[in-house]
Amino acid sequence: MLERILENRFAIVAVILFGVGLLNMMLRFNLLKKVIGFSIMDSAIFLLLASLGYIEGHTAPIVQEGSVNAALYINPIPSGLVLTGIVVSVSVTAFSLALIQRIYKRYGTIELDELLERAKKEED
Amino acid sequence: MRPFYENLPFFTIFAAILCGVITAVIRSGRTAYLLSLWMCGAITAASGVLVYFLYTGGVSFTYTMGRFAAPFGNAIKAGPLQALMALMFAVVMGLSLLGGSRDLFHDILPQKQNLYFVMTDLLLAGLLSLNYTNDMFTGYVFIEITTIAACAMVMAKDTGSNMIATIRYLFMSLLGSGLFLIGLTLLNGITGYLLMPPLAQILRLLANSGDYHTVLVVSMGLLVVGLGIKAAMFPFHLWLPDAHGGATTASSAILSGLVLKGYIMLLITLMLRVFGMELFDAAGINALLLALGLLGMVFGSLAAMREYHVKRMLADSSVAQIGYIFMGLGLGNASGVVAACFHILVHAACKPLLFCCAGRLSAVSGHHRSLRNLRGSAYRDVTAGVGFTVGALSMIGIPLLGGFVSKLFLSEAAVGSEMMVPVLLVIALSSVLNALYYVPAILAIWVHPPAEDAAEVLADVTAEALTFDRSFFISAVSFIALIFVLGILYHPVINILSAGVRLT
Structure with missing residues (x-):
């Protein structure tokens, strides 16, 4: 049992983090906390992705002086994906933060329930 | 020597991205608008030619990007279905911009009009890529590009209720893409591939042997629900009326007519090319x-x-x-x-x-x-x-x-x-x-x-x-x-x- 937990430690941590992020994103009314929840969720996925490519005892795949021995290196593709994923996540976070800032300037609050109420009042 | 028309899908995507980048430095909204229309026209023509050749020839082809051969690297796959959809995307995009142009210049602040067209151009690039991609991760990246462009188009009309609609749309979309990404990660974990054809091969082996059955079903479910949230599938549609109903005319037309369809096209690709109908049925x-x-x-x-x-x-x-x-x-x-x-x-x-x-x-x-x-x-x-x-x-x-x-x-x-x-x-x-x-x-x-x-x-x-x-x-x-x-x-x-x- 303990061995299995140790073996899958990355996956377990990733699942817990994903849950934390997801709940934050879904249940919080504060927009900023939602964004933080989203960031945690994405980080959890990146952890899982990076751990998939990791092979115990192998090093980063930096080829030196033409000696290519694939048995020495970890799988580089998931790391590349994590890099791309981080770029995507950063841009999305930047976009949502900019949006939240504008909402704050307009309404003076970033609580979603208050915002929805006010928007409804404006419409009537 | 491969026929020239095989370059067209890549050219159309590239043209859309290029126009988006050029538009960012054009000051005048009118010029940006004309550039967008010409781009839609050019993509329409190219896609029309592609439909003709692919349909009369009865072929589909894979176009490898860069020097890395399969199963690594990145690729585009186009058949008559994809070409026809690309044709439709470009036509509808152009006509929607035309049809909503007066509202558009009325609703959006003059100094920001060119930025609106940056978004429409990138949106078209995203949609075309979702349609043509032969690689799961490219699909994910362009899902996000499409999402950001679509959200920006909703909030282009700068009113309070639109901003709130945008933020709700954005969070639902982020949830969708998060689920898609984790589904993709699990799938990569059990198969080791991201390119669709080798992925499909391994999945067939896995389906026959019954290994990793739970992971496979879970990842399939996550991918489908993720795309479903973005395409406003029934219980996940609550963000849609505000976002689509409040935006400026051209945005509403494009969002309802096209953006939802981009995600559905990716779902259809998953269904037909990656998992296969039998696996979808069995799960x-x-x-x-x-x-x-x-x-x-x-x-x-x-x-x-x-x-x-x-x-x-x-x-x-x-x-x-x-x-x-x-x-x-x-x-x-x-x-x-x-x-x-x-x-x-x-x-x-x-x-x-x-x-x-x-x-x-x-x-x-x-x-x-x-x-x-x-x-x-x-x-x-x-x-x-x-x-x-x-x-x-x-x-x-x-x-x-x-x-x-x-x-x-x-x-x-x-x-x-x-x-x-x-x-x-x-x-x-x-x-x-x-x-x-x-x-x-x-x-x-x-x-x-x-x-x-x-x-x-x-x-x-x-x-x-x-x-x-x-x-x-x-x-x-x-x-x-x-x-x-x-x-x-x-x-x-x-x-x-x-x-x-x-x-x-």
């Missing part, structure tokens, strides 16, 4: 799609019936129409997928027409949006009135119009499957419900209101709004023609789609 994904599609068809229409705000009514009706598409996919046979693809085309022609006409009708009624204030507005712009009527009748499913043909093919695909009775019943029910809110809307715009109400509305109308809108006229007439073509000359289209589904 119960088809049953899920079918059930949610049927529910969406009913509940979307019910929500639309309660709406008095014309654009929100159209947005709710999109939920119902998306339900038709998911229902077709959920039938789990090739004819169901063909019918669903045909419905994608029909909806992509009807809904932008309806949105453009609704935008124009409300412009000639002092920018009032409720149906009550739109009474008699069709007489102030007859083209918009006729366009709205044709679009609405097509949605209801009147023969000679596109909507009838897609309902016919969806019903035909259902005949013989075990879900025949409920599907046919729900199609009938949904058609009645469609009629129940579209017919009153048509009547409202064509019936003269009492004189004092008319005077009250007319007091808000500027003389400029009542002048003839040439670009809207061109766009509405083209859309109406498109709907009639899909309704009368549907045989070649269905042939291309069937060939495309076979070759995907």
